[in-house]
Amino acid sequence: MDAQNKNIFYPKFICFVCSFILHDPVQFNTCGHRLCQSCFDTLKDNVIKCPQCGIETQRDQIRPDRGYKNDMQSLSIVCSHCNWTDVFNNYQLGDAQRTSNEMDTDILRTTTVLDDDFALNQLDEFPEAISMFANSIETLNKDVQCLNTELLEYQNKLQHLKENASNVKLAIEAERVSYEATM
Structure with a gap:
């Protein structure tokens, strides 16, 4: 067009x-x-x-x-x-x-043929559409699994960073106390 x-x-x-x-x-x-x-x-x-x-x-x-x-x-x-x-x-x-x-052309005959063909075409395309939707759902489910795995990895990394930050904070506090004790 x-x-x-x-x-x-x-x-x-x-x-x-x-x-x-x-x-x-x-x-x-x-x-x-x-x-x-x-x-x-x-x-x-x-x-x-x-x-x-x-x-x-x-x-x-x-x-x-x-x-x-x-x-x-x-x-x-x-x-x-x-x-x-x-x-x-x-x-x-x-x-x-x-x-x-x-x-x-003869409108009535053409309309009948078009309606019949349309219905048959719709029926023929239905399994293709179902298959396409099934493939899309499968792809989306795989994407969700990947995103969930990635989320879990980031949550683990965040927890590890929090623990490291806590350890660094404790080490700094221990150094400060040690430094003040020597003064």
């Missing part, structure tokens, strides 16, 4: 392949970079090299990024074809409506 004002967006919202605003973004799990679903679909290999950084990723490790897509919904867009301005979500809806108005 193009927009007159895409140059003001953070580069993270722009597809590295087509240079348009990300449309149905997919994310490389290895490097975190994103590109449009349609740009991803043009890449046919099982191992795909990220166009942005060159890190290789298995095709099945590149997933739709719905959270990121949701983050983009509030971006302010100026249409590239006219002066229409609104948020990205409404731009997509308007673009879809303009496209559907241009189609010269």
Whole structure:
């Protein structure tokens, strides 16, 4: 998707392949970079090299990024074809409506097929989404374990420093008493 004002967006919202605003973004799990679903679909290999950084990723490790897509919904867009301005979500809806108005097909038949396809696609994507969430939860749990281990290490270091400070304080006090006794 193009927009007159895409140059003001953070580069993270722009597809590295087509240079348009990300449309149905997919994310490389290895490097975190994103590109449009349609740009991803043009890449046919099982191992795909990220166009942005060159890190290789298995095709099945590149997933739709719905959270990121949701983050983009509030971006302010100026249409590239006219002066229409609104948020990205409404731009997509308007673009879809303009496209559907241009189609010269039987609306009822098309709607039925689209609804059926949509439901099937949603069902097909559900296990992927569950797997993605499970992987995210597993990663978060590992992060929590690492942070807990790090916290315990810092607590032990702090306790050790407190004990050393106490010993130094006692040694200084003993030296002071010894010094005063010799005076």
